[in-house]
Amino acid sequence: MPQRTVTTNSEAVRADLRRRVRAVLAADDPADTDAVRFQQARFDAGLAWVHFPVGLGGMDIDREWQPYVDALFEHAGAPGNRAELNGIGLGMAAPTILACGSDDQRRRFLRPLWSGVEIWCQLFSEPDAGSDLAAVRTRAVRDGDDWIVNGQKVWTSAAHAAHLAILIARTDPGRPKHAGLTYFICDMSDPGVRVRPLRQLTGEAEFNEVFLTDVRIPDANRLGAEGDGWRVANTTLNNERVAIGGRAAPRESGMLGAVTRTWREHTAGHTPELQDRLLRLWVEAEAARLSAARLRQRVATGQPGPETAALKLSFARISQRLSGFELELLGADGLRYDDWTMVRPDRVDFAGRGAGYRYLRAKGNSIEGGTSEILRNIIAERVLGLPAEARADKDIAWKDLIR
Structure with missing residues (x-):
């Protein structure tokens, strides 16, 4: 490049x-x-x-x-360019294709991705893998110039609208789990792809589960080398954390803006203790916003690294504390819910919905995009240099897999 x-x-x-x-x-x-x-x-x-x-x-x-x-x-x-629907394509697929794709893949995928012609989703998480992405069981078996993929993915945003997907599958089950993965670009129109909505705590079906049955993927749509999927996936995940927790944002925007608006509109419930808590949350949110701006400057000439885990971790913690504070401020009014209609939304709108929605939806912030527990491990091992947990894959150097 x-x-x-x-x-x-x-x-x-x-x-x-x-x-x-x-x-x-x-x-x-x-x-x-x-x-x-x-x-x-x-x-x-x-x-x-x-x-x-x-x-x-x-x-x-x-x-x-x-x-x-x-x-x-x-x-x-x-x-x-349909950014509200194509966040995965713009924030995750595009930088991964740029960093790890071939020249042909960059020319083929980046222009229609940017222009909104092709919407993307992410086929990473699985029902049995939990937070351990390397434990995925979806299998890809070589068949001439193609790969045949079978398995199940879950918690897939925009799968019902997507044309293409970034996909992690196991291509060598005989190797240790981090080394036996390969990264693909999957055509969501393949007849073997079946998408089913997952209704959430909010009442919406923002996510989906995806069933893959004999899905045929050309080898030309393999991103990176065979067996190198873990390294390519880390490129995606680092960019995902920036997309979730490191967006450029004005002061007092997003969840903080919604909660401070509620504070100004509902003065009857104010107490010195609540005011003190809100000010502390405001300072935390502003520190996180400035940290995100500093990190964006640091990665301006390269790919984001493991330090992005701190951004996403802070985003989840602050969003959940802010939404809980808002419900406490509103009292009984906070228990009312604005709309329980089953819809498949194009985007998450924290600011445009009621306090009840914000509270329920924020619960997912510490799960999506990497659980907070996993992110703390990443910060400890790959940012602070603390001793790694004991791993079963002792024949593979962890630092060689994630560099």
């Missing part, structure tokens, strides 16, 4: 970005241009992910310029 260009003249970069944005807007007026066509033009101009290589939606410049580009397009009324 090409080395990123180091930019020293920020005003020159800013002027070049403005020029490129104006050129896209002049060629395809957002007011009367199809959204997909517009996003394809933006990709071709290098304004999709500015830190990606030239020719793959980027300009090889610092990723910190991305918010500036996004703001210019937003101000012009440019259409979106």
